Amino acid sequence: MTALALEVAEFTLDVGTRRLRALNDVDLCVGAGEIVGLIGESGSGKSLAALSIAGLLPKATGHTVAGAIRVGGVEGASRRAQVGFIFQEPMSALNPALRIDRQLVDAIRARRDADRATARQHAATLLAQLELPDPERVLRSYPHQLSGGMRQRVVIALALSGTPSLLIADEPTTALDVTVQLDVLRLIRDQARERNLGVLLITHDVNVVAYMAARLYVMYGGWIVEAGPTAQVLAAPRHPYTRALLASRPDRVARGAAIPAIDGFVPPLAAVTTGCRFADRCALVEARCHTPSALTVEGDVHIARCWKAGAGGSDAS
Structure with a gap:
């Protein structure tokens, strides 16, 4: 059995003084060397899940958790050292007032017992491995001097920089042109293979997960509503939300035709529901979808939280 870089088991997150339910019984795993996708609309809980896994939830908001998160087999606050995080906007992730060498060398020294000269050499090696030309020039540069x-x-x-077990890539190609996007994605894929890294790839772009991910999780309203091998989920989605999400892809629509939109909005955390969170937007909704028992998982390696999923999804079309 492949070692797990990430295991999330029945994880629940309540936030704020009103203890609003943000994540519900999330089960998710990533194997060492495996790339796994997580997709869903804005507000579905993807980034909250990522911050929870990385141990980066802001303390000021107040939160309570249940369930377990293990990264590289490590639980608790010490799991942070096992996580590398690629944020979606590099200009926000880098300090514009500091040269790259200061930022990267300090990060390496915070994670390793190394003097500045050794850490700087390691920084140059890392940049070279990531195919940056003239690493020394990059190290001397400020962020605004780089593309x-x-x-x-x-x-x-x-x-x-800290030799993590898990890499979380949260919309890593946002604001990059198409050619550069492909280069960045290829680098992430190559690093996962070479370092035996697990990668959790969070994106709204279905084409990105189709290109990158072996398995796929679909999140809606804080729930994992569907999961399975990427090719199976994209070819034969079992949950009505997944089907609606895929139908709204621009590349699935004829030129000049209107792009189908999903009616309504992702429910806010304050919205109390006793059944499926997608029920109010679903064209296949039934009375039983508003009961807690509607939140069942059927199937084998390809699963969905829906009465309509069925074995093989035959009654979900």
């Missing part, structure tokens, strides 16, 4: 693709490579280097 978007170069900045994102620096952010990847920061994420890899």
